[in-house]
Amino acid sequence: MKQTELQKLVEETVVNVIQSEVTSKDRMCIPIGVSNRHVHLSEAVVERLFGTGYKLTKHKELSQPGQFACKETVTVIGPRGNLRNVRILGPAREMTQLEISLSDGFVLGVKPPVRLSGDIEGTPSFILQGPRGQLKVEKGLICAARHIHMHPTDAEKFGVQHGEKVDIFVPGERSVTFHDTLIRVSESFQLEMHIDFDEANAAQIQNDQKAWLKR
Structure with missing residues (x-):
């Protein structure tokens, strides 16, 4: 084999090995989704805040299949301050759950426990303001783990x-x-x-x- 052919073969082998390693690393990586404050509402709470028979309006699809951000937002009212334009995520759920950061908790004047979604027993209450009035939700305020x-x-x-x-x-x-x-x-x-x-x-x-x- 001529030297130029050998050199070309070596270069191609090196490129293939590097590409293989990059592809393998890419396959084993995990994409990150950064979650802003948001709220999941039950059908009953949707109707209480927006009116009887009201249906949430899809704004954009989220990464998880079947989940979407709604056009509708609410205001969260706390002992110390408020969080405005908190996005509602759909579809409606069986339980109402508010997910905020610990920094948001300082703004509201509450201390949200770090919990997994759905684990809301013993969590703080909160007040939601919608177009049709206010509603106190007895539990469901968390900082998502x-x-x-x-x-x-x-x-x-x-x-x-x-x-x-x-x-x-x-x-x-x-x-x-x-x-x-x-x-x-x-x-x-x-x-x-x-x-x-x-x-x-x-x-x-x-x-x-x-x-x-x-x-």
Whole structure:
């Protein structure tokens, strides 16, 4: 084999190896979704705040299948201050739940417990203001615990199970490792890690930034 042919072969091999490594790393990364404050409403609360028979209006699709941001917003009223234009996420749920950051809690004058979505027993009450008046919701105010949505095929690929807690590394100028990040597995989920604005701002994380599971 001539030297030029050998050199060309070596260069092609190196390129293929690098591309393979990049592709492999990309397959094993987890996209991050940064969640702003938002509220999930029950049908009864939707009607109380917006009127009998009112249906939420879709504004845009969210990353998780079937979930969407609504055009409608509400004001959250706290002991110390208010949060205006809090986005409603649809569709309507069985339980009303308000998800805010710890910083939002300082504005309202409340201390939201860090909980997983749906775990609202013993959580603080809150007041919502809509076009048709105010309503006090007796429980459901939380700061959402960081978690990762996975389809079963993703869980198999990453070697994890529903309910497992893992460490997640996010590279960057302010690189960070998020410990005790809960894995949530469902046929209806799409791969994505969810953190709130406080967590994202502390590490300069943007939507769709990539993270890696540490082993």
